Amino acid sequence: xxxxxxxxxxxxxxxxxxxxxxxxxxxxxxxxxxxxxxxxxxxxxxxxxxxxxxxxxxxxxxxxxxxxxxxxxxxxxxxxxxxxxxxxxxxxxxxxxxxxxxxxxxxxxxxxxxxxxxxxxxxxxxxxxxxxxxxxxxxxxxxxxxxxxxxxxxxxxxxxxxxxxxxxxxxxxxxxxxxxxxxxxxxxxxxxxxxxxxxxxxxxxxxxxxxxxxxxxxxxxxxxxxxxxxxxxxxxxxxxxxxxxxxxxxxxxxxxxxxxxxxxxxxxxxxxxxxxxxxxxxxxxxxxxxxxxxxxxxxxxxxxxxxxxxxxxxxxxxxxxxxxxxxxxxxxxxxxxxxxxxxxxxxxxxxxxxxxxxxxxxxxxxxxxxxxxxxxxxxxxxxxxxx
Amino acid sequence: xxxxxxxxxxxxxxxxxxxxxxxxxxxxxxxxxxxxxxxxxxxxxxxxxxxxxxxxxxxxxxxxxxxxxxxxxxxxxxxxxxxxxxxxxxxxxxxxxxxxxxxxxxxxxxxxxxxxxxxxxxxxxxxxxxxxxxxxxxxxxxxxxxxxxxxxxxxxxxxxxxxxxxxxxxxxxxxxxxxxxxxxxxxxxxxxxxxxxxxxxxxxxxxxxxxxxxxxxxxxxxxxxxxxxxxxxxxxxxxxxxxxxxxxxxxxxxxxxxxxxxxxxxxxxxxxxxxxxxxxxxxxxxxxxxxxxxxxxxxxxxxxxxxxxxxxxxxxxxxxxxxxxxxxxxxxxxxxxxxxxxxxxxxxxxxxxxxxxxxxxxxxxxxxxxxxxxxxxxxxxxxxxxx
Numbered sequence: 096x097x098x099x100x101x102x103x104x105x106x107x108x109x110x111x112x113x114x115x116x117x118x119x120x121x122x123x124x125x126x127x128x129x130x131x132x133x134x135x136x137x138x139x140x141x142x143x144x145x146x147x148x149x150x151x152x153x154x155x156x157x158x159x160x161x162x163x164x165x166x167x168x169x170x171x172x173x174x175x176x177x178x179x180x181x182x183x184x185x186x187x188x189x190x191x192x193x194x195x196x197x198x199x200x201x202x203x204x205x206x207x208x209x210x211x212x213x214x215x216x217x218x219x220x221x222x223x224x225x226x227x228x229x230x231x232x233x234x235x236x237x238x239x240x241x242x243x244x245x246x247x248x249x250x251x252x253x254x255x256x257x258x259x260x261x262x263x264x265x266x267x268x269x270x271x272x273x274x275x276x277x278x279x280x281x282x283x284x285x286x287x288x289x290x291x292x293x294x295x296x297x298x299x300x301x302x303x304x305x306x307x308x309x310x311x312x313x314x315x316x317x318x319x320x321x322x323x324x325x326x327x328x329x330x331x332x333x334x335x336x337x338x339x340x341x342x343x344x345x346x347x348x349x350x351x352x353x354x355x356x357x358x359x360x361x362x363x364x365x366x367x368x369x370x371x372x373x374x375x376x377x378x379x380x381x382x383x384x385x386x387x388x389x390x391x392x393x394x395x396x397x398x399x400x401x402x403x404x405x406x407x408x409x410x411x412x413x414x415x416x417x418x419x420x421x422x423x424x425x426x427x428x429x430x431x432x433x434x435x436x437x438x439x440x441x442x443x444x445x446x447x448x449x450x451x452x453x454x455x456x457x458x459x460x461x462x463x464x465x466x467x468x469x470x471x472x473x474x475x476x477x478x479x480x481x482x
Numbered sequence: 483x484x485x486x487x488x489x490x491x492x493x494x495x496x497x498x499x500x501x502x503x504x505x506x507x508x509x510x511x512x513x514x515x516x517x518x519x520x521x522x523x524x525x526x527x528x529x530x531x532x533x534x535x536x537x538x539x540x541x542x543x544x545x546x547x548x549x550x551x552x553x554x555x556x557x558x559x560x561x562x563x564x565x566x567x568x569x570x571x572x573x574x575x576x577x578x579x580x581x582x583x584x585x586x587x588x589x590x591x592x593x594x595x596x597x598x599x600x601x602x603x604x605x606x607x608x609x610x611x612x613x614x615x616x617x618x619x620x621x622x623x624x625x626x627x628x629x630x631x632x633x634x635x636x637x638x639x640x641x642x643x644x645x646x647x648x649x650x651x652x653x654x655x656x657x658x659x660x661x662x663x664x665x666x667x668x669x670x671x672x673x674x675x676x677x678x679x680x681x682x683x684x685x686x687x688x689x690x691x692x693x694x695x696x697x698x699x700x701x702x703x704x705x706x707x708x709x710x711x712x713x714x715x716x717x718x719x720x721x722x723x724x725x726x727x728x729x730x731x732x733x734x735x736x737x738x739x740x741x742x743x744x745x746x747x748x749x750x751x752x753x754x755x756x757x758x759x760x761x762x763x764x765x766x767x768x769x770x771x772x773x774x775x776x777x778x779x780x781x782x783x784x785x786x787x788x789x790x791x792x793x794x795x796x797x798x799x800x801x802x803x804x805x806x807x808x809x810x811x812x813x814x815x816x817x818x819x820x821x822x823x824x825x826x827x828x829x830x831x832x833x834x835x836x837x838x839x840x841x842x843x844x845x846x847x848x849x850x851x852x853x854x855x856x857x858x859x860x861x862x863x864x865x866x867x868x869x
Contacts, residue, residue, distance in 0.1 A: 097846040098866070099493055102486035167549045167557060171597040171606040175631070210558040219558040225628035229861065241612035242867070244562070459484040459868065474616065478865035479485070480629070481846060 098481050101234060105457050109133060111200040112144075113453060114188060114233070115446030116181045118151060118207040118222065119275045122159040123317075123411075125149040125180055127188040128446035129199075135458045137289065139260050139451060145192045146443035149184035152176075161359065162209045162219075170209070170221070177207055178226030185231050196232055203453030204237040205445070211240075211353040213249035228480040236453035239476040243463040248470030251351040255281045255294040255464040256455070257448030261437065262407055263287070270395065270403035270429075272422075274412025275445075276302040277352055278387055281467070282399050293399065294467035295348035298341075298390040299357035301412050303383050306362025311376020322417030324377045325384035330421075334379070338386050339393060348398050349469035387412065388421035395426070402428055409434045409441045452476055485868050488621060492844050496520060498587040499531075500840060501575060501620070502833030503568045505538060505594040505609065506662045509546040510704075510798075512536040512567055514575040515833035516586075522845045524676065526647050526838060532579045533830035536571035539563075548746065549596045549606075557596070557608070564594055565613030572618050583619055590840030591624040592832070598627075598740040600636035615867040623840035626863040630850040635857030638738040642668045642681040642851040643842070644835030648824065649794055650674070657782065657790035657816075659809075661799025662832075663689040664739055665774055668854070669786050680786065681854035682735035685728075685777035686744035688799050690770050693749025698763020709804030711764045712771035717808075721766070725773050726780060735785050736856035774799065775808035782813070789815055796821045796828045839863055 115128045127147045133140030158165050158173055181204055189196055206222035224237035240250035258271040258281035271281040278300035282293040308316050319325050343352055369379050395402060406429045412418050423431055434441040452462040461473030502515045514534045520527030545552050545560055568591055576583055593609035611624035627637035645658040645668035658668040665687035669680040695703050695711060706712050730739055756766050782789060793816045799805050810818055821828040839849040848860030
């Protein structure tokens with residue numbers, strides 16, 4: 096099939112089946128999600144089908160978590176090796192769901208962000224889409240962030256379009272709060288248009304918590320399971336106040352942040368400070384957990400035009416009851432809801448969001464929200480690889 | 483315009499205007515070439531319009547020449563910065579030719595190869611195509627090598643398709659010999675089909691000569707201008723014989739080679755050996771020049787089914803009269819011709835070749851020649867970025 100015919104066939108379908116592939120900053124697994132999409136923005140219809148968490152081999156996860164030490168040759172291999180993992184994740188999901196690959200209209204691969212330098216309008220996404228297209232035989236759209244940055248944007252966040260499609264309301268102000276490695280919010284004012292959307296990274300999500308637990312336990316623990324360390328002692332309000340003085344929290348949106356600011360280096364700094372106080376690493380987990388909750392509440396009060404009536408939380412942080420309790424305590428005026436309340440499994444949400452972005456790309460429409468990324472204009476995102 | 487419409491309009495045109503962008507392993511400049519293309523393979527028509535050599539900033543060229551020392555953050559910035567240079571090169575060429583960007587149907591960007599690991603089926607191409615598409619507003623096809631490697635190929639050489647289109651003959655055996663940083667040959671037997679084409683890297687082109695001159699002169703000279711050092715003394719036949727014992731020359735095609743084998747490390751090794759003999763760096767340039775010529779002649783006699791009647795030489799090495807004399811001496815049975823004899827400026831040839839590859843991609847046809855790259859199958863190359 097010629098590329099023009101393939102894209103015309105895509106457009107002509109009333110309903111399309113897409114597979115979204117996503118690996119977040121925490122690099123713990125690749126999420127593959129299948130979704131049916133009807134039409135396009137703004138009246139796009141989305142029906143979730145199923146998803147799969149596909150393990151990321153430990154050696155690759157290690158490189159992804161410490162990209163500053165990777166050589167260009169290792170990076171070259173990692174890009175291809177991750178492409179293979181993404182392809183396997185897509186094919187395994189199809190197998191799980193009993194779907195044949197011919198039924199899939201497109202794969203939307205976010206890939207893995209390895210380096211993100213918004214101030215330089217530069218990013219590095221790995222997980223080679225040519226490998227995904229070759230292994231799956233499916234039309235592939237990938238590497239979404241580069242184009243927004245070429246248009247002067249910060250390359251993130253890119254979920255606002257999907258948040259708008261899935262969660263906007265005519266009657267209540269909503270904030271969609273993702274608690275991934277990095278935490279980010281999408282503000283959806285009641286009855287607002289896409290131009291009214293505000294979105295930015297609020298700061299660390301699980302990244303600083305995970306970093307302190309991992310480094311502190313010498314990698315005996317990978318995370319604060321069930322928020323137990325976080326609930327094991329008091330929050331040091333003085334330390335918290337000092338941590339909230341980080342320059343990032345004051346800066347006005349659009350803004351984006353990454354492992355560079357709140358990654359292992361940041362966690363290492365916190366642990367070094369602790370040592371000087373004669374404390375164990377666990378003693379700071381309540382305070383670092385409170386930092387995520389407090390920086391979110393601070394961001395709403397400082398950078399949103401009004402407080403949300405409803406906060407729809409998502410991301411791995413929702414599995415941390417301590418973090419969720421702290422968030423409720425610091426946002427007493429908001430109703431906290433989940434993605435599941437809207438029929439979307441939380442873990443599949445970002446993969447699903449990139450399906451909506453790929454759908455817009457294949458229809459020739461922009462996917463970035465300039466008010467969220469700071470781009471000079473709305474642009475068609477991503478690169479298309481034909482099977 | 484929707485992507486399907488844009489591609490249908492591309493297909494429907496009897497003649498298309500493409501801009502090719504290429505930066506070779508020597509990283510001395512970006513070549514932009516404009517070409518009109520009629521139809522597609524195998525009966526594709528090509529009319530060269532014009533080209534431009536666009537300077538590559540010295541700091542970028544330095545990183546490209548020593549990618550092993552680049553950090554992942556520097557690489558992230560380099561990819562975007564090179565994308566800007568490629569875009570500028572395209573726009574400057576349009577200005578030179580008095581063409582408006584709306585007249586251009588597609589940009590074909592080879593980009594810059596930073597790392598090439600054929601044994602690992604991995605390559606790293608930089609010069610972000612999203613930046614090119616955003617700055618030029620033109621449909622962009624780029625990053626051709628990944629897909630061939632995903633299909634099990636070595637990702638190189640990719641010029642054979644263009645060589646076949648441009649130079650095949652019903653009556654004589656031809657070899658198209660590129661003398662770039664790396665030297666590579668395309669074998670076009672008289673009356674042969676695309677399946678009869680053999681192509682592989684013969685070994686170092688100018689890379690080892692340049693490396694010895696640059697390192698030896700402590701970068702006072704960037705190359706052996708007019709082959710003067712190469713002609714300044716005798717070839718050490720004993721040393722040449724030893725250099726020709728390199729494992730690469732014996733290996734059967736398909737095979738590909740890069741800076742990893744014949745780059746600065748190799749030049750440094752030669753210079754270290756020289757020191758032990760109390761010689762100056764210039765003393766080895768005749769022998770290193772002869773290595774390029776002799777390895778080509780050796781490759782023809784060893785790895786081609788017959789000797790070519792005509793050798794069509796191209797690449798920067800054609801500007802080195804010493805290298806050309808040595809090549810004639812070692813191939814006395816062949817007529818040496820140039821690309822200019824066929825109406826194609828030598829320096830524009832590879833950029834032009836990638837226009838033909840992009841044309842095939844946009845028509846949904848394969849661009850690799852499996853007998854040349856070793857790929858398991860012919861695949862549609864590259865990634866498409868919509869303006």
